[in-house]
Amino acid sequence: xxxxxxxxxxxxxxxxxxxxxxxxxxxxxxxxxxxxxxxxxxxxxxxxxxxxxxxxxxxxxxxxxxxxxxxxxxxxxxxxxxxxxxxxxxxxxxxxxxxxxxxxxxxxxxxxxxxxxxxxxxxxxxxxxxxxxxxxxxxxxxxxxxxxxxxxxxxxxxxxxxxxxxxxxxxxxxxxxxxxxxxxxxxxxxxxxxxxxxxxxxxxxxxxxxxxxxxxxxxxxxxxxxxxxxxxxxxxxxxxxxxx
Numbered sequence: 001x002x003x004x005x006x007x008x009x010x011x012x013x014x015x016x017x018x019x020x021x022x023x024x025x026x027x028x029x030x031x032x033x034x035x036x037x038x039x040x041x042x043x044x045x046x047x048x049x050x051x052x053x054x055x056x057x058x059x060x061x062x063x064x065x066x067x068x069x070x071x072x073x074x075x076x077x078x079x080x081x082x083x084x085x086x087x088x089x090x091x092x093x094x095x096x097x098x099x100x101x102x103x104x105x106x107x108x109x110x111x112x113x114x115x116x117x118x119x120x121x122x123x124x125x126x127x128x129x130x131x132x133x134x135x136x137x138x139x140x141x142x143x144x145x146x147x148x149x150x151x152x153x154x155x156x157x158x159x160x161x162x163x164x165x166x167x168x169x170x171x172x173x174x175x176x177x178x179x180x181x182x183x184x185x186x187x188x189x190x191x192x193x194x195x196x197x198x199x200x201x202x203x204x205x206x207x208x209x210x211x212x213x214x215x216x217x218x219x220x221x222x223x224x225x226x227x228x229x230x231x232x233x234x235x236x237x238x239x240x241x242x243x244x
Contacts, residue, residue, distance in 0.1 A: 026056035032111040032243065033136060035118070037214060038144025039206045040199070041155045042228045043235055047144075048113055050236055055243065058108040062095055062117040069098050076101065096126045103134070111139075119209055121216045140243065141217040144228040148203050156196050159188040 008016070032055050038044045052059050069077030070084070076097045080090045095117065103112055118124040131137050157170040161181040168175045168188060176182050192198065217223045224242040228235060 022056075026110055029056050029110055031136075031139075032057060033114075033131070033139050034112070034243075035114045035138055035141045035217070036144065037141060037210055038228060039146065039148075039151060039203055040193075041151045042144035042146045043232065044115060044144050046232055047142075047235060047239055048115060051239060051243070052113055054240070056110040058102070058105065058112045059115065060099060060102055060108075060112050060117075061115050062099070065098050065102055066090060066095070069101075074101070092120075092123050092126050095123070096130050099127065100130050100134075118213055121212050124213055124216050138217070138222060141214070141223045142239065142242070143214055143223055143225045145225050146228040148200075150229045151203065152196055152199055155194050155199050156190075158194050159190050161186060161188055 034051070034057070036044050036048060048059055051057065066077075066080055070081045071077070076094055080094050080098070083090050083094070099114070099117070102108060114127075118127050128137065153171065154169075157172070159168045159170070159175075159179075160166065161168075161184070163186065164181070164183070166181060166183070167173070170178075175188065177185070179188055180186065181188060193202070214223060226235060226238055226242070230238070
């Protein structure tokens with residue numbers, strides 16, 4: 001019978017042992033199902049892989065999952081592609097269905113981190129209903145709270161060297177020569193999304209959209225408000241304290 005699964009005989013012993021040790025370590029970890037909420041630049045992207053590794057969770061980014069389902073031509077992926085081809089938004093039921101499929105994978109056995117979903121109270125309710133059918137629930141919502149002014153300083157100070165991807169910050173990691181890449185001396189550029197005007201528009205939309213979601217989960221007593229303006233290490237310590 002043909003199969004797409006990898007033959008374990010072809011996997012290097014070091015890789016097998018490493019995975020076996022990881023699973024043994026993970027076996028004693030408590031299950032956790034988390035939602036991360038925070039505006040662009042709040043540090044979610046930095047903390048997410050740390051949380052994932054520390055608690056043996058899978059990371060579920062709904063945009064990536066939708067694209068993967070479409071590429072794999074799963075039944076839900078085909079329906080999602082039909083909606084996209086018509087220029088329509090993918091329905092909440094479809095997105096929740098794709099999440100439902102994902103959380104049943106072995107990599108999500110100890111739980112998951114949801115990033116970018118839910119964005120509305122309606123989505124949150126559908127997510128809760130789906131998890132309830134599995135006999136589980138969201139354990140904690142991490143709210144990466146940060147002042148808009150701090151975000152503006154973080155984001156509008158970012159500059160990149162397009163060819164290499166090297167990043168700089170006018171305050172926190174400035175180039176040796178203002179406006180020029182340290183290695184090549186070529187000009188640095190700023191992403192279109194990293195301007196004050198674009199950031200303000202994105203933050204206004206974020207606050208309007210997500211505050212009701214935070215309020216919804218606050219009523220359930222599972223929101224942990226993080227001080228996301230602190231240095232990375234301090235935020236990591238705060239996350240571990242919240243989740244311990």
